[in-house]
Amino acid sequence: MTPKKAQLLKIFLEAPDQPRYGFELMQLTGQPSGTAYPILAELERGGWITSSQEDIDPSKAGRPRRRVYVLxxxxxxxxxxxLEDLSETFRPPAPAQPRGRR
Structure with missing residues (x-):
């Protein structure tokens, strides 16, 4: 699990039922397309997300269809x-109990 992949997954987990599109994810994470889209493709191959074309009429919307991703x-x-495992990996150990003053 890379930090950049974890960053994308965190966005999905914040609203698990909300479809996301690539440009939105790039804006929210600050990742360029060359980073975000390969991670999205990897997550889709692994079955973590699915993608589909937005169900709009491009001529009425005045823009092309977006690819939307859903967890x-x-x-x-x-x-x-x-993310729990990653957090545990980087969590510092509890500090040792201080010894009493002499």
Missing amino acids: TCEGYLAARQA
Whole structure:
């Protein structure tokens, strides 16, 4: 789990049912397209997210369809566990109890 992948997953976990699109994720994370889209493709291959084309009429919307990404149930569980594991990996140990003064 890389920090950049964890950053994307955190966005998905903040609102698990909300579809996200690539440019939005890039804005929220500050990641360039060359970083975000390969991670999204990897997450999709792993079954953590699914993607589809937005259901709009481009001529009426005045823009092309966006690809939207949605966290799967399996992805939700796996992402929560992965971020918990990552957090545990980097959590400093509890400080030793201070010794009394002499």
